[in-house]
Amino acid sequence: EKQRVAIARTILKHPRILLFDEATSALDSHTEKEIQASLREVSRNRTTLVIAHRLSTVVDADEILVMKAGQILERGTHAQLLTADGEYADMWNRQQEARTYEQKLNEALADEQ
Known part of the structure; x- marks a missing residue:
């Protein structure tokens, strides 16, 4: 829940650059997929850096x-x-x-x- 709130706060600021450091690491697979879908949407037309050990987090990266x-x-x-x-x-x-x-x-x- 804390991760979701932190991500939402960041998105509301409309930054040009997003940095996610293990943003989905503590989530179960189902919740991770939901968050990833949201992150893909908000990352459009923005530079987004994602640091992740869970590779499913970065499969859609450029x-x-x-x-x-x-x-x-x-x-x-x-x-x-x-x-x-x-x-x-x-x-x-x-x-x-x-x-x-x-x-x-x-x-x-x-x-x-």
Whole structure:
């Protein structure tokens, strides 16, 4: 809830540049998708910088920079970085596997109840 309020306050100021640092990191997947849709809308015609470890947050970015120890390792769109099969692709694949396991676990827990 605090993140939603902070994002709303920022948007109401109509800044030309937006900076989101792990804006959706503490959210569940459903809420994250809702917030991302809103962020896409308010980011139109604005420079928007997004710092994220959860890669689903940046898949629609015009350009993604993959950094490690302060150095840029890779840059490109989501599709380009997946095709390059480098660090970004490795991280993406690990996160997708984790998401799949989480969904299966949630389904199994729901079946037990």
